[in-house]
Every structure is written in C-alpha cells, then in structure tokens.
Amino acid sequence: MKQGNFAHVVYFWLKQPEHQEDRQAFEKSLSTFINNSEFIQTKHLGTPAATDRGVIDSSYTYCLLLTFENKELQDKYQVEEGHLKFIEESSKLWEKVVVYDSENILK
Amino acid sequence: MKQGNFAHVVYFWLKQPEHQEDRQAFEKSLSTFINNSEFIQTKHLGTPAATDRGVIDSSYTYCLLLTFENKELQDKYQVEEGHLKFIEESSKLWEKVVVYDSENILK
Numbered sequence: 001m002k003q004g005n006f007a008h009v010v011y012f013w014l015k016q017p018e019h020q021e022d023r024q025a026f027e028k029s030l031s032t033f034i035n036n037s038e039f040i041q042t043k044h045l046g047t048p049a050a051t052d053r054g055v056i057d058s059s060y061t062y063c064l065l066l067t068f069e070n071k072e073l074q075d076k077y078q079v080e081e082g083h084l085k086f087i088e089e090s091s092k093l094w095e096k097v098v099v100y101d102s103e104n105i106l107k
Numbered sequence: 108m109k110q111g112n113f114a115h116v117v118y119f120w121l122k123q124p125e126h127q128e129d130r131q132a133f134e135k136s137l138s139t140f141i142n143n144s145e146f147i148q149t150k151h152l153g154t155p156a157a158t159d160r161g162v163i164d165s166s167y168t169y170c171l172l173l174t175f176e177n178k179e180l181q182d183k184y185q186v187e188e189g190h191l192k193f194i195e196e197s198s199k200l201w202e203k204v205v206v207y208d209s210e211n212i213l214k
Contacts, residue, residue, distance in 0.1 A: 003110060007151050007172055011207065031213060042149075044114050046209025049178060056206045063209040065114055065172065071156060099163045100118065102153025102170040106138060 004041035004067035005104040006074050011060040013096040023061075026093050030064065033086040039077040042067045061094075071103070111148035111174035112211040113181050118167040120203040130168075133200050137171065140193040146184040149174045168201075178210070 016022050027045070034043050044065040048058035068074040077083060123129050134152070141150050151172040155165035175181040184190060 003149050003151060005151075006156060007153055007170065009116060009170070009172070027212070034213075042110050043213065044110060044112075044174070044209070044211045045213045046114055046211050049113060049208035049210045051178070051181075051208040053206070055204050056208060058208070060207070063114065063116070063207055065116070065209075067151070071158070074158075097162050099160070100167070100170055101156035101158045101163060101165070102151070102172075103156045104151045104153050105134070106141075106150065106152045 002041075004069040004073075006068040006071050007100075007102050007104070008066045008068065008074055008077075009100045009102075010064040010066075011098045012062040012064070012094045013059070014061040014093050015095045016093075017061040022093050026062070026090050029086050029089045030062075033082040034064075034066070036082055037077055037080055039068060039073040039080065040066050041069055041073075074101070109148075111176045111180075113175040113178050114207075114209050114211070115173045115175065115181055115184075116207045116209075117171040117173075118205045119169040119171070119201045120166070121168040121200050122202045123200075124168040129200050133169070133197050136193050136196045137169075140189040141171075141173070143189055144184055144187055146175060146180040146187065147173050148176055148180075181208070 014022055034040060046063040121129055141147060153170040
C-alpha cells in the first residue's frame with residue numbers, strides 16, 4: 001500500500017525497558033490498536049537497529065511510524081476509540097514520548 | 108510499494124531555515140539523491156505539519172523518512188555515491204542532524 005503524505009512518528013521511552021512483561025503489554029496494546037485503526041495508511045513499530053554512528057539516537061525503546069493519506073485522517077486517528085484505550089492502558093509504562101508530524105513535500 | 112522492515116529516519120535543522128535559497132539547494136540536492144538511490148524502498152521528505160500538542164517537536168526543518176528491505180541495503184545506501192555527493196554538497200547548510208534507525212517488529 002502506498003504510504004500517505006502525512007507522517008506521524010512517535011518515540012517511546014519505557015520506564016522499565018528491560019522488563020519483558022512491560023514490553024509485552026505495551027506491544028500487545030499498541031499492535032491491537034494500530035492493526036484495527038480505520039485511518040492508518042502504513043505502519044511500522046520498530047526497536048533500535050544495530051547501527052552505531054555519532055548522529056544516531058538509539059536511546060528510545062520503541063519507534064512508531066505511521067502514515068496517513070492527509071492531516072484530517074490523522075486528526076480522526078487521534079480521537080479514535082482504540083487510540084484512547086491504548087493511552088489508558090499503556091501510558092503508565094512510558095516515561096517520555098516525543099512526536100514528529102510532517103507533511104511530504106516530494107513530488 | 109510495500110514499505111521495508113528497516114526504517115531510517117533523519118531530522119535536519121538547517122542553519123538558516125528562513126533562507127529560501129538554502130532550502131531550495133537542500134531540497135534539490137536531497138531529492139536528486141533519493142530519487143536515484145538503488146536501495147531505498149519507500150521515501151518521505153517532510154516539513155513540520157500544522158499540529159500542535161505538548162509532546163510534538165516541530166523545531167526541525169526537514170524530516171527524511173526512508174525504509175529499506177533490510178539492514179544490509181541500508182548499509183549499502185550509506186556509502187552510495189549519490190549519498191556521499193549529497194553530504195558534500197549540503198552538509199554546510201545544516202547545524203544539526205539526528206538519526207533514528209529501527210527494525211520493524213510488527214507481524
């Protein structure tokens with residue numbers, strides 16, 4: 001499926017990234033949500049790759065990389081029931097979240 | 108085209124993001140490179156979207172979001188001639204770069 005023009009990228013730092021139970025709970029809660037979202041175009045849930053250069057930040061626990069056809073569909077995703085449920089279930093597991101939203105300018 | 112399992116995300120902060128000439132030079136140099144890379148699977152070159160919540164970082168100038176089929180192809184991209192030319196042409200334009208590499212864990 002062609003990726004959407006709106007990219008929503010979220011980095012999560014779990015409080016206890018070494019705790020397998022926390023990781024499993026987070027992954028289950030998030031994947032259930034994104035596999036059932038009506039609005040997501042393409043999705044990637046990643047963990048730091050085995051790359052190592054000075055400019056690379058691999059301190060995060062998970063990277064969620066979603067694309068949407070446009071900003072309006074991303075706005076709907078923000079208030080989707082599954083999204084709110086995921087936050088309710090999982091926000092206790094993370095200590096920090098950083099989001100980067102961007103609109104594609106490539107022709 | 109299906110996105111690859113390896114995501115390479117780069118945030119660029121230009122020294123003079125308000126200078127249209129710098130932006131045009133950067134965009135031309137980068138898009139020439141990524142439109143001709145042998146190894147990229149999917150690509151997105153974005154600028155900050157019109158979203159505004161506390162967790163959103165919109166301080167960057169450009170977000171480059173690439174996927175590759177696997178880490179080996181991303182390694183080849185790192186030393187591709189066009190990549191080295193882009194860095195040579197454009198690194199003077201940015202003051203900061205942060206990279207996040209991640210491997211997909213979604214089934």
